[in-house]
Amino acid sequence: MQPKIWLSSPHMGGNEMKYVQEAYDTNWVAPLGPNVNGFEEDLQKYTGAFHASALSAGTAAIHLSLVLLGVKAGDEVIASSFTFSATVNPITYVGATPILIDSEKDTWNMCPIQLEKAIQDRIAKGKKPKAILCVYLYGMPGKIEELMAVANKYEIPLIEDAAEALGSKYKGKSMGTFGKFGILSFNGNKIITTSGGGALISDDQELIEKSRFLATQARDNAPHYQHSHVGYNYRMSNIVAGIGRGQMEVLGERVAQRRANFEFYKELFADVNGVTLLEEPNEDYYSNYWLTSILVDPSKTNGITREEIRLELEKENIECRPLWKPMHMQPVFADCPFYGDGTSEKLFEDGLCLPSGSNMTDEERDRIKTAILNVFNKK
């Protein structure tokens, strides 16, 4: 058996251990320290956000953003349906109800038309949603101008789940810096990793300071332990932040490598009927192409389905994954109100994520190419 080709695996830059060693040597083995501060500065510089707070996970960042916006039990929060479950789970942590919105076909992200329909309908039913959580799947920016216009019109704060979109931009501005909050993730499979970690970014200094307060058990200023808020233990460790500082040195390269993967697949499928890629709709959009994703239309491929491709590649020890299954189709969220027209259901049926690691070798690309062409040449 040939060695496994992963969908997306960690890719160290080389200087991570230097920062980790520094933390160890200076005894900053704690959920605070110079690496945490340094990593936050790196994130601010890179994204252009004025403030960043490094946390234990992207999921923790989403949870805190909802707490900071005052979302409470019985409230409603609007979210993209076509996403990973970590976008929507924190809505239930605060006791609120997720209101799920379908995708549009250009970027596969939240449809601004369905969003407005949903807001109007929820208001008519007696509850104005407390927040909007939009996601940028596979690194592709969403239609942020339209989404912001709806959010502003109804005066509902927008949170951008940019967990998959660090390095992606719209009109030159980093994703995660348009709404009230941006969420980043440094989980093991993301474009850069700290093994596990996340961040909350915002232009609102007060809210970011409050996020640090809440993330460190909400300790009031007193010599004894004094608490007037419910707190969380969500701060990033100084060891983990050391990995993050090393990774930030190579983030630019990582984006270039992922974008080169996309170009490789684009060329590979150029002459294949019935396979289309998720692509930047126009030059306003800049994707980090975290995962290159395709749609397979069996009516144009001689009946070849995405599942056939996935299974063939699996036989060759090459990992692929169907597109994320929409939240309104998940048993756990089946009762949540959903506004849509079948777009994300169709994406789930026909879509496939291809191996997209920034550490993929030419040899691995050759194996992928051979395996994919085999599927199409058989018919």
Ligand SMILES: *Cc1c(COP(=O)(O)O)cnc(C)c1O
């Ligand atoms: C990975 C991911 C998250 C969660 O981030 P963690 O750091 O793993 O908690 C949230 N939303 C999306 C879209 C993700 O891909």
